Amino acid sequence: MTASLASIDPFLEDALALLGPRGLTCDPELVSPWLTDWRGRFTGKARALASPANVEELSQLVRLCGQHGVPIVPQGGNSGMSGGATPDQTGEALLLSLRRMNHIREIDAEAGRVTCEAGVVLQTLHEAAEAQDLRFPLTLGGKGSATVGGLISTNAGGSQVLRHGSMRALVLGLEAVLADGQVFSALTPLKKDNRGFDLKQLLIGSEGTLGIVTAATLRLLPAVAERVVIWAGVSSLPAARTLLLHCEAMEGETLEGFEVMPQASIDAVKDHMPAARAPLEGRHAWHVLIEVVADRAGAATLRERCEAMMADAFEKDLLEDAAMSASEAQADAFWLIRETVPAAERARGPAVQHDISVPVEKMPAFVEITAPMLEAEFPGTEAIAFGHLGDGNVHYHVIAPQVTDGKAWNANEGKAISRRVHDLVTQWGGSISAEHGIGQLKRDELVRLGDPAALYMLRAVKQALDPQGLLNPGKLI
Structure with a gap:
């Protein structure tokens, strides 16, 4: 199929000569799985799928694309969250996979x-x-x-x-x-x-x-020689922040993870994964997952230090209850609950997800103030925040009321909710993308809310390094 198409497309003819049949294909069965992002939000078309074997082949391929004016959409595992690796609908772009370049040198x-x-x-x-x-x-x-x-x-x-x-x-x-x-x-x-x-x-x-x-x-x-994972229940997000500061003061750089989840997220995980067992018996407004690790030098005393850290937290009334992992299996079970939260939230129905950050010290107040505000402005919705409190990044989901057409809700009210969330984040001095990138999902919002000087610099750099605009067009800027 690639050979026949190459005969009527000079670019594909040259690309096939360069990469060979293993490195270039137009076969729909091979190409189509990579044309939709994994969340199913964006689907595009591509001229072909190129898979160069090494940097030399890729260098020649990029030169070839420049000569023919062919846009390039690079793609890794196609697991991005913002549609940054999905081509547009024109079918002009070459989808570029680097999955063959997989050597540990x-x-x-x-x-x-x-x-x-x-x-x-x-x-x-x-x-x-x-x-x-x-x-x-x-x-x-x-x-x-x-x-x-x-x-x-x-x-x-x-x-x-x-x-x-x-x-x-x-x-x-x-x-x-x-x-x-x-x-x-x-x-x-x-x-x-x-x-x-x-x-x-x-x-x-x-x-x-x-x-x-x-x-x-x-x-x-x-390598980690010893780790302890702690599950704690606290009364509020500000209380979780206070507990974070306590853990940082006592364990410093051995503190590797500090995740927060509201009770609603724990309930959603239990509904989604009935075999899951909550680490704590009671209900708490917020749940905190804490991971502390040590290399060989600190392994022997890690558990003792963690016990002292939590005992001191109890004495200072920083938490309501806590459980400490007794084995690697139990530590993994704690983490599985946290990692299942996104899937459990999706199972509840339509929602708009936001990957946001504000200054670390402001995150508790941001969530406590804006969540009820959004729920009042958009009746029937539920605002849920969970994630990496320690670095000021939470996943801020607004779940739809019961609706019959989830796509229509997302396209209308969902879009309005996202604009409102992004407005609030910007007012609080934060970022509309903490770790998932801009891609095509947030490109227009970046233009709407971005600092004009920063946008000027981004565009100037893009123009200088890619004057033809062929590298991943329509993404980021």
Whole structure:
């Protein structure tokens, strides 16, 4: 099929000659699964699906696209949340998969770093690091499909940002193909390098609009020798914030995760997953999941320190009840409840989801003030917030009342709710995208609410590095 189409499309003819039948296909059965984002919100069309085997092939392919004026939509695991890897409806774009570029080039255990290609799946990276008694300190629910290139392009976060930062903080070096086909190669990490702009940081979080990430050198840490996961019940979100400060003061950098969930989310998980067992017997306005870890040096005393931390919290009346994991299986069971919250919320029916952040110290007040405000402005809705309180990022869902047409509700009232949420976030000095990127989902909202100077700079950089506008058009800016 590709060969026959190539005979009437000069670009496809040249691309097929470059990549071969394994690297280029127009077969609908092979292409169509990648034309819709995993949330089912966006579906597009593509000229073909290209899967180069290495950076040299990709460099030549990008040059070829420039010569023919063919837009490129890069795609990793297609697990993004904002439609950033889905082509538009014109069918002009080339869908670019980097999943064949999946080699781990080197692990330097002594230096604590790994160099791997963009198509490496996060779970595979975790396993490779663990085999060297190391770990890559970023994880998320989609680790079985998310790729290194996608994580870098969207500056992904996850549950360990509190201690280790987002992807931006974990990238030591980068390799990418630019819009003209040049290969930007800066994989060798330097502690000090003062040769102008930090160009790798320009590419991180750019969602494939400035260059196509092909490989990266990433930071690794010693493997966790011991971890304790604590489930606590508190009376309010401000109380959860006070508990966070207490845990930070007592355990510092060993505190790796601090997640919050309202009772409504726990109820939704139990309805969605009847076999799930709530860690606490009673009901609490808010539930907190705390993870504390130690390497070999601190493993022997970790549990004792955690017990002291929680005993002190009880004495200071910072929580209502708590349970501490007694095994790895129980720790995983605690986390499974947290990780099931998004699916449980979706099962309740139509909703609009928002990935937002405000300054960490303001998040409790933001939720407590704006949730009832939204419920009053949009009768019958329920505003639910859950997520990473420690870094000021919550997933802010507004659940629809019982409706017969969920798509129509999302297109009308749901859209109005999202605008209102984004207005409120902006008023509070926050961001309309904390960790999921802008993509095409929030592009217009970024234009509407973004700082004019910042938007000018974004557009100027885009124009300078991609003057033809061929890299992931219609996304971000």
